[in-house]
Amino acid sequence: MQLARLDDTGDYIIAPDPSAARLTRCVEGTDHEGRRVTTNVVEERPLTIFLNGQEIVTAMTIGDYPDYLALGFLRNQGMLQAGDEITGVDYDEELETVVVRTARQTDYEEKMRKKTRTSGCAVGTVFGDMMAGLEGVRLPATPVRTSWLYALSARINRTPSLYLEAGAIHGTVLCHQDKPLVYMEDVGRHNAVDKIAGWMLAENVAAADKILYTTGRLTSEMVIKTAMMGIPVLASRSGFTAWGVEIAKEVGLTLIGRMKGQRFMCLSGEDRLTRDANPREIAEEPRRAGRKGA
Structure with missing residues (x-):
């Protein structure tokens, strides 16, 4: 068994750019x-999302x-x-707004009257019944090799990121088998996963063979969003609710949660795991060096 090279960071489709202005x-x-x-800190700014002529939400x-x-939030x-x-999808940087336009006329006034404040660190908002849309959803029983999980964890944790540069941020990564494809970061994990959903929608990317990796907790919100996206596997360094x-x-x-070094815990879908890697042969995760300015 050969794990992904840890120093190969050049084949992401989208990866964090800690130096971006x-x-x-x-x-x-x-x-x-x-x-x-002196230290670098993450910026926060508001973004107001419109669907056709209706203001939906302002996200930090x-x-x-x-x-x-x-796109991902609305999806x-x-x-x-x-x-x-x-x-159309029109972004106005000066007004800090995005307007998504559809051929179908939309009106979600009634849906927007019912809000649920989620557990996201930047306070996410879910409109309507949180479970609406999950009726009858049954994700494909996609097999998962433990060698993929170990390779993804090692690779993602060594990828240059805003988290390593400044902290105070969450990451979400769309993966295929042992290869990370799209790595998004934001102040709230709900925003990071919505960016993944938006990219998949814009690029018409299939979900049934993908893995979603997140640095945040495996909450009901994260599970629901992953299921709504049609992704059958969700993994995290963090724990569960x-x-x-x-x-x-x-x-x-x-x-799958608590993925660190040799260790992980699977609390749903154990029958889909193929244990093709010996945990004793996996290096323990080294203690993180302090971030710049820490």
Whole structure:
């Protein structure tokens, strides 16, 4: 068995760019000993999403890929339906707005009256019944090799990112087998996964053979969004919530958490795992070096 090369970072379709303008800002302060320090901190800015003529939500985001964020948010809210013809996606940087236009006339005033504040770190919002759209959903029983999980974890954790540069951010990665494809970051994990959903919608990418990796907790919100996207496997460095596990079992989602070094835990979809890697042969994850300015 050969794991993916850890130093091969050039074949992502989209990867984080920690040096990109407007994503971080250098600020001055003092450390625990009173010494002057400088550090990079992540920027936050509002983005208001419109669907046709209706204002839907204002999200706090780092500001990259606003078109994918808008498309993915609307898709994961059920406001963009299968078969919708998207006639335009217009971003105005000065007004900090994205307008998504469809051939179908839309009106979600009633749906928007019912909001659920989610557990996302930047406070996500779900409109309508959180479980709406999951009725009858049964994800494909896609097999998962443990060698893929180990390779993905090692590769993603060594990819240059805003998290390593400045912290205070979540990452979500769309993967195929042992290869990470699209790596999105944002201040809330809900935004990061919505960007993935938007990219998949814009590029018409199939979901049934994909794995979604997230640095955040495996909450009900993350499980629901992954299931709505049609992705059969969700993995994370972090832990689980009970409702997240319950929903994963109901829809047939393989749910893997606490992935660090040799270790992981599968709480849904154990029968789909092919254990083709010996954990004792996997290197333990080294202790992270401090981030710049830490």
